[in-house]
Amino acid sequence: MAKIESELIRRWLNGWTAARSLPEAESVGSAGDGLRSRCDQPGREVEVFALRADEDPASLTRLAAAVAAARQTTWLTVPTQRPDAVEAVVNAAGLELLHRSEWLMSADLGGHPQHAPAAPYEREVRTDGPVTAVSLRHPSGEVAARGTVAVVGADAVADRIETDPAHRRRGLGRAVMGALAEAAVAQGARTGLLIASEEGRRLYSSLGWRREAGVVIARGPAAPSGR
Template sequence: MTHRAALPDTALPSVVHAWVDGWARARGTDAPRAVPGGFRIEVRRPGHLARHVLPGADPAVLRGLVDTLTAPGQWIKACAPREAVEPLLTADWEISEPQYLMTTDRPAPPGAGDGLPSGYRLEVVDEGAGVYEARVHTGSGPALAASGRAALTTGAAGGRPAPYAPSVVFDMIGTEPAHRRRGLGRAVMDALARRAVERGARQGVLVASPEGRALYEAMGWRVRSPVTAAGRRG
């Protein structure tokens, strides 16, 4: 049997554009700026001054960034496997754990619900400008068992450099260790997704850890690309 190489994902630049737009909104940073090869976001936080997000691992682009990003706290996130990125870095850069860019065209499947076990309650806070935070509390008190954020981004037709469908970008979805394996992360995702779909989102986008990838694949999400993240050492 003859095996054919996988075709490139021609829609990936649009997915990356949606991701960076939503991530910046969810984190409250400056809007992404289109730069040669991808996007730059000024984060301005300790250990994370700025990030360059690339829809691929173009050697010329990566070598140029490695040569010019000399301040500690600069990050590169390339939609490519580690083996395509690592040879282009110098010893000043450290690669973090694998990540995965994922999407779904059904952010809120029919029948999705909070699904909370007894002893938990969920609230969704509308922060304005299309940004939401879901929080799962234990009992009636303020203690958090799980939380997550989501940002709507419209992707108006004709947008540059890569237009995309109205999307919801999920960020910082997490469950405290003592409360894992109880469906709380899924409840957070469902609550955020329902509100996003009500407001017009047609695509879900996120970047997952290896552990998160398994959860999202079980929810019907698909991997669009591995993401290799590298930070400039101090």
């Protein structure tokens, strides 16, 4: 079984924090167990990302205990090749399991498929520093699909890819991803990274994105429901 490299997780996190305009993540503990990011969202004030869960299971035990004892609503995100083992650890710590079937994925952006949005949708692309936002609008003015990408060095991290339920099954997700990849390559990016939801995995796989690891997400037991 291949090991997920901690450096790949760090690269994804660097782009994710840039995409969301969050402060740079800070180290958790003295053993390099993980990184902590301040999200300041209701029900998600802090998020901790495990870096060595598979190679050092004790590091995950320490992180889970810290999340369980946190005073702020804290999530624990764990890229892993061993989701069952991770789930056992977070359950033992008393954490609430939120997601166990998300994927960390990567892609070579140089050959990323391009898809123009079908009529009558129009594409809007806005770039502010390292972050590009793509929106597909219906003639009514409604945003039918959207997404963002942040370029950090040679990496481009896609985030918040969404299609409104009323506009699904029209290829809009593919059009958004193609536009994000095109913008990222224009800024010098070569590798795409993202965490895919269970709903998004099929779309990304069809566009050539590869699974690097599973992702398990849990949170402290006192947190309110909802993501």
